[in-house]
Amino acid sequence: MSTRTSVTANRLLDACQALLCETDAHEELTTRRIAEHAQATPSAIIYHFGSREELITAVAERVYRRLNAERLALLRRAVDRRFPEPADLDEVIAALVGPSIRWAADPQSSYPVLSYFTSMAHAHRDDTAHYRRIIEDVQHHKAFIPELKRIAPWLDEVDIGWRLNCALGIRSQVTRSRQRTELLTDHQMNLDDPELVIARMVEVIAPMFRR
Amino acid sequence: MSTRTSVTANRLLDACQALLCETDAHEELTTRRIAEHAQATPSAIIYHFGSREELITAVAERVYRRLNAERLALLRRAVDRRFPEPADLDEVIAALVGPSIRWAADPQSSYPVLSYFTSMAHAHRDDTAHYRRIIEDVQHHKAFIPELKRIAPWLDEVDIGWRLNCALGIRSQVTRSRQRTELLTDHQMNLDDPELVIARMVEVIAPMFRR
DNA sequence: GCCTGTTTCGAACAGCATTTGAATTCCGTC
DNA sequence: GACGGAATTCAAATGCTGTTCGAAACAGGC
8 A cells, every 4th residue: 555645646535525525426436436537547546545435534534634623723713812711602612613514504615525424434333443533533522621611610521521512413413404404494594604503503502501 | 116015025124124223234234135134035125115225215214103103202291291381391302302312222222224324315415305205304303393382482483493403413413423422521421321311411402492 | 727917036237346466657776 | 877676557357236137936816
């Protein structure tokens, strides 16, 4: 196997990402089509990544990293703005859920990669690390715990983690089950405006951290 | 195609469900293996159901129906207990999320079917009805709206639907991302005890519907 | 007995991810 | 510039997959 950094490897990553974002027909995400799109052969995928799944995982990891960086940058900004006082709760929650919501609403973004990847990781719940590894990486989320603890010191760390987890569940529901959200709200909510959706989420999540 | 009710069709449904529940290796959910387990041939799957996916969908539908019935029975019980007063909020929320949580915690249950099915339906977001049909069926969830409206009359129907949707997101997070939940709560929460988890969820969801 | 419609089955087919081994390209060293 | 060994590419082959097809087996009404 190679270093995963050759020009071909990068073209494969880009091709895979493009196919995941452009089309909704993920049936067509075959090694042959990815390779064709990258001007390579299916064997190149195996050579550089070991398997088709590991290529997809590598793509997802790239995208995840960008999303996480955005999240953490927003958290830092929220903290800095009030330091040394605790950050504003609404702003921290917006930092937590905002990037996902904005990406999911933007048809230009790479969000479909994450959407597809998490579905797959859940379906193959068995499996050899490489799917789960990314899904279970909660370090960036854990970064929110200390600040939330400062905001709501009467909650212990378990309570904070539990509420954080619930907030993430709400986020997933909104980003990944858009149509269900629409049906339950009778199409009265404008899900195309991410800032409005974020405000709605803050409105529901913030009370979890209040007395 | 047949009526889907012949003895062979039923054996195929049972075999598919058994394979989905028994093993974690869903790679192995092939037409040949399902057929073998049902003492039939792969062609029988096509003949009775049209495709492998439609067989899986039929299995999921069967399981969904049972879960929904359980949910609605609990809702009715909660309503009847206080009639003509509005039902107890905590009890209504427990009716909404309880069955899923209990099924997910019970290794004997058919919950893996739903877990697998929803993942697949999300991954193939493109697609021809037959996956989505079940996922987007929110009628049983909508049944909760009128009662929640009686409990929290100061919220309009959109607010209720939105909060209901958020509650479902929390439920999904807990049932489907168990390990993430464990990590965020530092393994301090006993996720094996469904009643304890339900109580924790009520504690977080109920405030959404309070003034 | 036959005939019609339903159900089963085995043999094919196209497509898939991956393996293999040979061919090609690359690059530091002579 | 030429050599040698490693890194990379590729075409062909392997063993899966879901599905198609046509022939066989079976059913029940006349």
